Amino acid sequence: MAQQERALQTRRQLVEAAASVFAERGYDGASTGEILTRAGFTRGAMYHHFASKEAIAQEVVAAQIEALRPPRTSVRLQAAIDITLTYARLLQTSDVLRAAVRLTVEETSFSQSRTAPYQWALDVIENVLREADAGGELLPGTPIPDLAQLVVGSFTGIQLLSNLVSGREDLLHRVSVMWNVLLPGIAVPGVLRRLDTHEERGHLLSGTQGDADDV
Amino acid sequence: MAQQERALQTRRQLVEAAASVFAERGYDGASTGEILTRAGFTRGAMYHHFASKEAIAQEVVAAQIEALRPPRTSVRLQAAIDITLTYARLLQTSDVLRAAVRLTVEETSFSQSRTAPYQWALDVIENVLREADAGGELLPGTPIPDLAQLVVGSFTGIQLLSNLVSGREDLLHRVSVMWNVLLPGIAVPGVLRRLDTHEERGHLLSGTQGDADDV
Incomplete structure (x- = not known):
């Protein structure tokens, strides 16, 4: 798998994990920790793709x-x-x-x-x-x-x-x-x-x- | 003013103050402290009428x-x-x-x-x-x-x-x-x-x- 493809997949996994937490708990109830646990990524991996919980939420909304x-x-x-x-x-x-x-x-x-x-x-x-x-x-x-x-x-x-x-x-x-x-x-x-x-x-x-x- | 009438008025003032905070901040964003400040009552006065923030919210919803x-x-x-x-x-x-x-x-x-x-x-x-x-x-x-x-x-x-x-x-x-x-x-x-x-x-x-x- 090409590097770009891997990056896109990671990004999608993060968005999907975040979405499942947002859908369940709302924005304020969703912790970055729970999103990472659900996605199976480290905090570093997340910040490589998204600057913040807010940035993931923007992608979800889009x-x-x-x-x-x-x-x-x-x-x-x-x-x-x-x-x-x-x-x-x-x-x-x-x-x-x-x-x-x-x-x-x-x-x-x-x-x-x-x-x-x-x-x-x-x-x-x-x-x-x-x-x-x-x-x-x-x-x-x-x-x-x-x-x-x-x-x-x-x-x-x-x-x-x-x-x-x-x-x-x-x-x-x-x-x-x-x-x-x-x-x-x-x-x-x-x-x-x-x-x-x-x-x-x-x-x-x-x-x-x-x-x-x-x- | 009879005692019962005063009690009803206090209750109404608490509900109205709580409502203005709930309308602005939502349930989780509303603190009991802010409700009390807005109503101008002590915590004791509130608990005399309502067991909790949840109890006031129930009256608001009703x-x-x-x-x-x-x-x-x-x-x-x-x-x-x-x-x-x-x-x-x-x-x-x-x-x-x-x-x-x-x-x-x-x-x-x-x-x-x-x-x-x-x-x-x-x-x-x-x-x-x-x-x-x-x-x-x-x-x-x-x-x-x-x-x-x-x-x-x-x-x-x-x-x-x-x-x-x-x-x-x-x-x-x-x-x-x-x-x-x-x-x-x-x-x-x-x-x-x-x-x-x-x-x-x-x-x-x-x-x-x-x-x-x-x-």
Whole structure:
């Protein structure tokens, strides 16, 4: 294994170990010692890659960008639905994303702006909604920035409640309900009929990088 | 002032001082010392009323029950809207409610079940939706428990995002948008036209105990 490859692997192991501690204990409750024990590295190895616990947390939080890639469906409202279903499925399976969301939701001594991850999500959703609007998919007068804020805000609270009640086991179902209730208020009837909001779609999508079952 | 009245006042002052510290620093960041300084009481006075910081936090959290009283509107979907607008307005004005929500949203060493406050809100909203259904206000097939979970989950995330972006200044607007988008998917057309989702209603309602402008 080349040196660079080894370095990347070490870095990833540190991020994953840190994420599992952040997801469990929050930022302030996570000690560097526990992260090192879980990763199986020395303090020196860590400082070679990250200047501080804060620096690892920043890398964990940035994982949310990767999870927000809009799929290439021709109906753009389907892309908006698919982003949330894929994200929900990833939250069920990825410690790194779970930790990223916890670091974003809670107020702690972690000093990175907590608005940045919301802004990433808002930008992606708002952009897809603008494409949907340009394609005539939205009812006239749909307020796009407000709607993007609603989708991101609702998703945030829905995953929080799902985590508390079921450890996010019912999250895909809740996201499916969200769209079933939202869509009649925003989609033109011809598009509404073609949209797939089934929770099973989340499993399909996460297995295929978000481009399954184009509608 | 009678002795009982004085005791109640001391208790309230302690709860309010604690709430302002919890709202600012979260449960783990709030020290008993800072609460006492802010309340202007001695440690002995506090322990006369509350066994621990945890006991005060429980009283703060319970304030959410008081904020969830359904108003007596004849259209029950309006009652659901009004609960959320009133709650939103109270979040803008009450340290105790702000602290209660923070204690509920974040995972800390505070050991009270965090699901209880959600369950209070779910029960109140689900009950009002059942009344709306009995009155023929909902579209056939509206899934009532799922819808209650959606409203409570969405509200939770919306207030969180609003807090982060504007210190909850735009919260009434965001709640108004939520209902404008949700209602076409759940209300029969005749009722839909009569519902008032304007953010100004939140100001009216909070000034009059939630029974203004019956529809």
